[in-house]
Amino acid sequence: MAKFMMNSKEDLVADALDGIIYANPWRNLVRLDVDPWIRIVMRNDWHKQQVALISGGGSGHEPAHVGFIGKGMLTAAVCGELFASPSVEAVYNAIVNVTGDAGCLLIVKNYTGDRLNFGLAAEKARKAGFNVNMVIVGDDVALPENPQPRGVAGTLLVHKIAGYVAERGDDLAAVTEAAEAANRALSTMGVAMSGCHMPGEEAKERVPEGSVEMGLGIHGEPGVEVIKMQSSQQIAQQLLESVLDSRNSQQPYALLINNLGGMSALEMNLITRDVVASPLSQHVQYVIGPAAMMTALDMKGYSVTALALTPLFEEAICAPVEVTGWSRAVKPEALKPQKAEKQASDITTTPSDNPAVARIVKAICETLIANENDLNKLDAQVGDGDTGSTFASGARQILKECQEKSLPFNSLPDLFAVTGERLANVMGGSSGVLMAIFFTAAGQKLTEKAPLAAALQQGLEKMMQYGGAQPGDRTLIDALQPAIETLLNGGDLAAAAEAARKGSEATATMSKAKAGRSSYLNSDNLKGIEDPGSVAIARVFAALKDLG
Structure with a gap:
């Protein structure tokens, strides 16, 4: 069995949501009391005066998606079971409870269950008179020939950009357009030394010892290839080659460095150094992270997301928010160690005989x-x-x-x-x-x-x-x-x-x-x-x- 701290598997998600709300420093989250099996968390300061942003999906990706609810980002998140899409009924109840005259945008990761359940809920809401749009995020470039690229950590940047536009009061069409533009500007690639392990199930390891798998999905889906373990610098170089457009060397980027759940802080800091110091990162204007933002339970790996910047995107990623999961965008600067003269502690003595x-x-x-x-x-x-x-x-x-x-x-x-x-x-x-x-x-x-x-x-x-x-x-x-x-x-x-x-x-x-x-x-x-x-x-x- 995989080692996992819990009370019961049935209550795991609900208990975890309570913990997130308890520890939220903004005190701006509340659970909707609709039904025990409908898990919706929303802003408690929401008055339906702007376009509502709803995201969500299967749990196990914490802090996504609840960690991104708050002023400047999401209005609500609908949480399914571990790696399982929330029901149509759950999504529909979220739409009805947070959507006002300005309308609602659903931001959905490109997985079949999410597309179907969020999509049907949107149709039901429209029929009920709500103004609802939906953007499907597909930022994963691990499988370039796949007509349905997966939605992974880049989804968070869509949350941020759409949230910024919504917060300043733009209408639903403008918010939707900004989200779609962000989606087109995103590329994400991940790497892992081990897959993720579901609680209560036998731990199975797909990645061989001494190897890494490039392009795993955030539910442990197979990646594009398994390669022998290389240095951190070499792996970072491969990820950057996958997400940065070598055809446009002058394009400025922001990079989101995401811990998939099982990496130590020491490793993530090393990875950040390798990513930022790479020659491929010379036009990277901002770094977001390193942080666990879109995880895959305990997967020992990380992902890098590149966002091709525009003036709007730059404003959006730098705008302040009141959420717990976001990591502030930082402009990387060349390291400038302060020079200091080494202080010798050697004791100088004169040899003598006795x-x-x-x-x-x-x-x-x-x-x-x-x-x-x-x-x-x-x-x-x-x-x-x-x-x-x-x-x-x-x-x-x-x-x-x-x-x-x-x-x-x-x-x-x-x-x-x-x-x-x-x-x-x-x-x-x-x-x-x-x-x-x-x-x-x-x-x-x-x-x-x-x-x-x-x-x-x-x-x-x-x-x-x-x-x-x-x-x-x-x-x-x-x-x-x-x-x-x-x-x-x-x-x-x-x-x-x-x-x-x-x-x-x-x-x-x-x-x-x-x-x-x-x-x-x-x-x-x-x-x-x-x-x-x-x-x-x-x-x-x-x-x-x-x-x-």
């Missing part, structure tokens, strides 16, 4: 490198298996500089500062940043002439402040804190090593980790296993104890 300090640094590094595999194996049981490699990568860098005699061994404040910077650059992940904070803060304390133990305590406090972990949270702090506390109280390295060992062993009895990857595991997974970070600290102190 054999005793160098011996300690070398012992720490060699210990971490030698324990890489053990720590990785331990971490694989409670984390992502890279603690040993993370510590070893930092240790190798410091050991390399130690062997090259490029470190300031005779100045502990400088040595700690350099170490902090190196670890931030080479260790990666949160461990690298935490150790960098520890050494940087400790080095800063040493510049204040503080004793080494006090400096280490300062580093620990800053690590806990920024990292969020405390003693007992099953992290390396459980070994580091008692070791530093022992040194602060006058203990020697042997006593500190013993405190670190006990602290590390205690983590095996802690039933819940409160930081790091282990925090996602339950107590059964952690039972009897020492935290790998605390083990690393304990082994470092053990190595320092052995130096004598």
Whole structure:
């Protein structure tokens, strides 16, 4: 079954319409209470003083069509079941309830069910004395030989242009003419990596893995071809070639970039960049989107609609509206990054020699490198298996500089500062940043002439402040804190090593980790296993104890 959030399939559309009305910031929508199975949403500020615009069709394309009801666009929308045209009776009731002396224009996507049901409703309304016209939108260019091109996202631009003309008070003939002209000026092409999935039905995938389908319909109808996955730029280029008229290179355009429902915001922003930056877009005057405007449930794909601009169309797409689904038309401009001089954070120090300090640094590094595999194996049981490699990568860098005699061994404040910077650059992940904070803060304390133990305590406090972990949270702090506390109280390295060992062993009895990857595991997974970070600290102190 396709994954879908709902109460019941029967109530899905009605419940969703209520949600749209609840969240509408304009507070200008209302449902017509005609019959439970007739779903009509209309403007609540409508007084029949202008030409009424009615659209609609099957649901599942949200925010179309209800999201485009409001001042400057639609007067009402008639909503069918998922991907199913509303009934003749539903459309007829919409016409009767919103149409005044100025008449009504039905804007219909070119699908058989919509044409028939809206068409028959129009005939019934005319017979009842209403002045009704109908425009059938067919903007899809995926199948150029098809005598009945599908109506897809370009329908929204017909809504916008007709709505603008109606809002300024033009008569039904002028509104109809503007809608028909817009329809002739539209071209839409879509692409998808997967089809759409109907709620309550078995999920079937038609697009093969590693492929995309060009020209899918907004109900999941087959496209024109399935091709191997290409770069986003290449796909955008193909869509633009389909919708832009290469024979008239001076024609200005507006482009509507439409999310078909399943694309992430990150992907849609990338696509917008690729579309706008394409050489084919040099005469694009406006971009509308990227936004989910005419969707196909959860289809992972997008469409591009080109509107050949005229002065009227330009005025219309830029006019303000009071609807939730419309995305403001924007003039794209060349990117102009602001120049700034890179601020180097590298610390400049002078190498100096101190054999005793160098011996300690070398012992720490060699210990971490030698324990890489053990720590990785331990971490694989409670984390992502890279603690040993993370510590070893930092240790190798410091050991390399130690062997090259490029470190300031005779100045502990400088040595700690350099170490902090190196670890931030080479260790990666949160461990690298935490150790960098520890050494940087400790080095800063040493510049204040503080004793080494006090400096280490300062580093620990800053690590806990920024990292969020405390003693007992099953992290390396459980070994580091008692070791530093022992040194602060006058203990020697042997006593500190013993405190670190006990602290590390205690983590095996802690039933819940409160930081790091282990925090996602339950107590059964952690039972009897020492935290790998605390083990690393304990082994470092053990190595320092052995130096004598």
